[in-house]
Amino acid sequence: MALAAGRVGPADAIARFTLSATAGERARSPITEFHRWWAERATIERFSVTRVPFRELDGWHLAGDSENLVHRSGRFFSVEGLRYRGDGPGEQSQPIINQPEIGILGILVKEFDGVLHCLMQAKMEPGNVNTLQLSPTVQATRSNYTRVHQGNMPPYLEYFRGPDRGQVLVDVLQSEQGVWFWRKRNRNMIVHLTEDVPEHEDFHWLPLDQIHQLLKTDNLVNMDARTVLACMPLARPSTADCSPDDPFAWALLNSYDEELGLHTRTEILSWFTESQTRCEWSVQRIPLSEVTGWSWSDDDLAGGDEAPFRIIGVRVNAHNREVTNWSQPLLEPLGHGLAVFLAKSIGGVVHFLVQARKEPGLINVVEMAPTVQLPAVAGAVCDQGAVAYAMEAAAADPRRVRFDALLSEEGGRFHHGQTRYQIIEVGEEFPVEVPDEYCWMTAHQLMGLLDHSHYLNIEARTLLACVHSLW
Amino acid sequence: MALAAGRVGPADAIARFTLSATAGERARSPITEFHRWWAERATIERFSVTRVPFRELDGWHLAGDSENLVHRSGRFFSVEGLRYRGDGPGEQSQPIINQPEIGILGILVKEFDGVLHCLMQAKMEPGNVNTLQLSPTVQATRSNYTRVHQGNMPPYLEYFRGPDRGQVLVDVLQSEQGVWFWRKRNRNMIVHLTEDVPEHEDFHWLPLDQIHQLLKTDNLVNMDARTVLACMPLARPSTADCSPDDPFAWALLNSYDEELGLHTRTEILSWFTESQTRCEWSVQRIPLSEVTGWSWSDDDLAGGDEAPFRIIGVRVNAHNREVTNWSQPLLEPLGHGLAVFLAKSIGGVVHFLVQARKEPGLINVVEMAPTVQLPAVAGAVCDQGAVAYAMEAAAADPRRVRFDALLSEEGGRFHHGQTRYQIIEVGEEFPVEVPDEYCWMTAHQLMGLLDHSHYLNIEARTLLACVHSLW
Numbered sequence: 001m002a003l004a005a006g007r008v009g010p011a012d013a014i015a016r017f018t019l020s021a022t023a024g025e026r027a028r029s030p031i032t033e034f035h036r037w038w039a040e041r042a043t044i045e046r047f048s049v050t051r052v053p054f055r056e057l058d059g060w061h062l063a064g065d066s067e068n069l070v071h072r073s074g075r076f077f078s079v080e081g082l083r084y085r086g087d088g089p090g091e092q093s094q095p096i097i098n099q100p101e102i103g104i105l106g107i108l109v110k111e112f113d114g115v116l117h118c119l120m121q122a123k124m125e126p127g128n129v130n131t132l133q134l135s136p137t138v139q140a141t142r143s144n145y146t147r148v149h150q151g152n153m154p155p156y157l158e159y160f161r162g163p164d165r166g167q168v169l170v171d172v173l174q175s176e177q178g179v180w181f182w183r184k185r186n187r188n189m190i191v192h193l194t195e196d197v198p199e200h201e202d203f204h205w206l207p208l209d210q211i212h213q214l215l216k217t218d219n220l221v222n223m224d225a226r227t228v229l230a231c232m233p234l235a236r237p238s239t240a241d242c243s244p245d246d247p248f249a250w251a252l253l254n255s256y257d258e259e260l261g262l263h264t265r266t267e268i269l270s271w272f273t274e275s276q277t278r279c280e281w282s283v284q285r286i287p288l289s290e291v292t293g294w295s296w297s298d299d300d301l302a303g304g305d306e307a308p309f310r311i312i313g314v315r316v317n318a319h320n321r322e323v324t325n326w327s328q329p330l331l332e333p334l335g336h337g338l339a340v341f342l343a344k345s346i347g348g349v350v351h352f353l354v355q356a357r358k359e360p361g362l363i364n365v366v367e368m369a370p371t372v373q374l375p376a377v378a379g380a381v382c383d384q385g386a387v388a389y390a391m392e393a394a395a396a397d398p399r400r401v402r403f404d405a406l407l408s409e410e411g412g413r414f415h416h417g418q419t420r421y422q423i424i425e426v427g428e429e430f431p432v433e434v435p436d437e438y439c440w441m442t443a444h445q446l447m448g449l450l451d452h453s454h455y456l457n458i459e460a461r462t463l464l465a466c467v468h469s470l471w
Numbered sequence: 472m473a474l475a476a477g478r479v480g481p482a483d484a485i486a487r488f489t490l491s492a493t494a495g496e497r498a499r500s501p502i503t504e505f506h507r508w509w510a511e512r513a514t515i516e517r518f519s520v521t522r523v524p525f526r527e528l529d530g531w532h533l534a535g536d537s538e539n540l541v542h543r544s545g546r547f548f549s550v551e552g553l554r555y556r557g558d559g560p561g562e563q564s565q566p567i568i569n570q571p572e573i574g575i576l577g578i579l580v581k582e583f584d585g586v587l588h589c590l591m592q593a594k595m596e597p598g599n600v601n602t603l604q605l606s607p608t609v610q611a612t613r614s615n616y617t618r619v620h621q622g623n624m625p626p627y628l629e630y631f632r633g634p635d636r637g638q639v640l641v642d643v644l645q646s647e648q649g650v651w652f653w654r655k656r657n658r659n660m661i662v663h664l665t666e667d668v669p670e671h672e673d674f675h676w677l678p679l680d681q682i683h684q685l686l687k688t689d690n691l692v693n694m695d696a697r698t699v700l701a702c703m704p705l706a707r708p709s710t711a712d713c714s715p716d717d718p719f720a721w722a723l724l725n726s727y728d729e730e731l732g733l734h735t736r737t738e739i740l741s742w743f744t745e746s747q748t749r750c751e752w753s754v755q756r757i758p759l760s761e762v763t764g765w766s767w768s769d770d771d772l773a774g775g776d777e778a779p780f781r782i783i784g785v786r787v788n789a790h791n792r793e794v795t796n797w798s799q800p801l802l803e804p805l806g807h808g809l810a811v812f813l814a815k816s817i818g819g820v821v822h823f824l825v826q827a828r829k830e831p832g833l834i835n836v837v838e839m840a841p842t843v844q845l846p847a848v849a850g851a852v853c854d855q856g857a858v859a860y861a862m863e864a865a866a867a868d869p870r871r872v873r874f875d876a877l878l879s880e881e882g883g884r885f886h887h888g889q890t891r892y893q894i895i896e897v898g899e900e901f902p903v904e905v906p907d908e909y910c911w912m913t914a915h916q917l918m919g920l921l922d923h924s925h926y927l928n929i930e931a932r933t934l935l936a937c938v939h940s941l942w
């Protein structure tokens with residue numbers, strides 16, 4: 001009945017993640033070694049990406065009456081339409097990416113000299129602004145591993161599937177962008193190995209603290225890595241490992257204490273239930289032909305001046321991917337996004353101000369989001385709180401901006417999609433009382449929700465991973 | 472930062488529920504007092520229900536092209552269509568009830584002499600086989616409390632809403648029947664009061680152990696009460712309160728121990744993630760006019776010989792409901808359902824065999840269900856395991872049938888919908904090894920999942936409440 005010898009129980013997993021997040025000198029190699037490897041990876045040209053007109057997208061076409069943009073295999077993904085009735089009068093419609101299959105975003109972890117390290121990949125994606133980004137061990141759509149495109153299997157996939165896989169420490173479905181994807185979910189996995197695995201030149205072992213520090217570099221740690229990192233629960237680090245030099249940083253450590261918090265877990269779950277109950281949005285997928293206000297040119301599918309994105313086509317010539325050449329559509333956000341957690345020390349404990357935000361492509365419409373997330377969703381009421389918090393973020397004293405980086409969204413689907421992620425400290429004068437759609441939570445409380453689907457949206461998960469970089 | 476004085480923390484709530492579930496002589500009144508009250512309630516005739524042709528359903532009509540059966544207010548619910556592609560080839564379609572608004576199923580709890588009691592209601596519903604059933608304190612659709620039908624507000628609703636409500640101990644959205652409802656969810660709430668509340672002749676205070684015992688009576692505790700009861704977490708009772716006389720009953724108590732179990736919580740969550748990932752069903756709501764194989768007569772909307780239900784109309788004359796007279800459609804299941812948990816002592820701990828079951832009306836399609844649940848869903852592959860377990864249940868030695876009652880499904884939507892709920896002990900010879908779609912879980916593990924939506928389906932939740940009656 002006891003756990004099998006050598007297996008990692010849940011509490012033990014937290015202890016190992018926490019030790020890895022304070023590895024310091026105990027790392028297998030110093031961060032300089034990472035930079036040397038990374039620079040070398042970056043010199044190898046493996047990819048060229050060219051914008052092409054839609055008629056040159058090999059294998060893609062507009063399907064019959066729906067005029068959905070689909071692949072001839074019927075798999076991968078398609079560009080379809082979405083119509084919804086939001087908070088106000090009238091309906092909105094827009095194109096949306098439909099990718100019903102659930103992929104795997106997985107990180108292999110293994111101890112070296114007692115310190116857990118993550119096997120991270122230097123991976124290229126066609127939409128990346130800088131081609132190469134630091135990615136999970138495995139990033140595989142179901143089409144990848146069921147071999148729809150007849151390419152090679154991604155390395156290390158076998159450790160995540162089938163009877164011989166390693167011990168699963170995390171395995172949870174998490175949503176992706178609810179304004180760009182129709183009910184997309186991926187499987188976020190962390191698998192623990194004790195045996196040796198083959199080395200591969202595109203992969204490098206890093207302890208968590210090194211990865212957390214790399215989050216501060218613009219466009220380095222990719223979205224898929226960030227969401228998996230967010231699902232690794234951490235305990236409060238010991239002060240021997242982590243001894244901060246200002247009151248905010250001390251209060252941040254208290255945010256990892258399971259006993260502390262303005263609200264109980266029951267209150268937080270009840271607040272979220274209330275937010276879901278209040279939401280009366282109705283959403284339906286429609287044929288792309290029925291989306292209003294959007295039109296095709298040779299080169300793009302574009303909305304009016306207010307449209308936050310357009311759809312384009314690219315051709316990719318690659319040298320070391322599963323298939324060598326392909327072409328595909330990409331969604332190009334027009335302008336950078338913004339995602340901000342306002343953070344306040346309440347009773348000596350840092351709390352993050354979480355928003356119950358509606359996005360039409362999310363399965364439950366409502367998920368927990370950053371305090372400020374822009375662009376706003378069309379059809380959502382922008383309440384006084386949202387405006388006030390956005391102004392607070394914009395006017396913040398730079399010394400209170402605790403985290404600030406421009407990070408990329410998924411380069412396999414989005415062309416140069418970048419979001420500015422910020423964690424901004426607010427002061428004593430900032431009210432604890434907040435509007436109904438907002439709730440203060442500690443880091444511990446946020447982490448606890450990530451055992452389950454449908455709580456934190458992808459932007460909130462990225463910011464939670466960034467919180468860990470402030471130790 | 473500490474919880475306000477007098478408020479009930481999560482661990483404390485579990486202790487109070489557990490004490491109430493072993494109240495015995497500490498109850499406010501003996502069970503005979505309940506029966507006296509119940510017999511008195513049953514003598515008051517408040518309801519007459521008459522089958523009527525559809526054309527006599529006041530306020531209901533078939534809407535335009537869709538031919539959906541709708542109410543003129545546009546609210547309450549409608550009968551629409553569902554089409555899905557399941558495991559096999561071909562598509563299924565069927566009528567489905569669409570009720571997008573989220574209602575409240577709430578039980579008020581309060582201590583008398585230190586023992587928590589639940590305020591239960593003697594409530595009539597038009598579809599109940601016996602008219603009157605034991606119901607939660609509040610059972611209110613959003614139409615009820617936003618006054619769409621201009622009736623009186625349900626009693627005690629104010630304790631569940633707004634700033635003056637009591638302390639929320641449980642507040643979670645849970646699904647309802649995924650073969651009859653389109654993505655229906657209700658808010659399951661338990662609210663704790665310290666102040667006195669007005670008495671009402673249709674309401675009675677009961678400790679949990681009395682309610683658990685009443686679950687054994689056919690068609691007494693209604694579906695809405697059962698789902699809320701299932702969301703009350705219980706600890707292992709002390710042997711002073713509960714001293715069973717056979718090995719299975721001892722092993723059942725061990726099932727409430729948080730340290731014991733064949734699988735870890737992480738393994739269970741991973742098993743469920745895997746089940747969801749494997750599911751490739753595609754489901755869409757369609758106009759009722761597009762459902763194939765169903766046809767209207769004056770009196771019903773019926774499918775072929777294989778159809779598991781039909782839609783009928785009733786007129787209700789009531790005396791003490793929010794509105795006095797109304798008419799409505801009801802879904803009439805054709806034959807009783809069956810829901811069985813096979814229970815096995817593994818290493819001295821009772822485990823229940825849980826099935827990852829697909830139902831087209833569930834938001835995520837897959838939820839955790841009883842070992843055996845009949846009728847089966849059209850379009851779902853019936854694997855060897857399902858057949859073997861159904862045969863095991865059917866052939867069980869009566870001494871191993873630990874729980875057996877015929878209980879009603881929601882009488883506000885279903886006409887005489889009844890399901891036989893059974894918990895059946897299996898012996899040493901029954902294999903611990905089970906097919907991929909099944910997983911052994913303890914009572915503690917099942918309860919832990921009910922803080923969250925989308926895990927246990929409504930039949931599994933009823934059975935979990937019934938497990939508590941075996942102490």
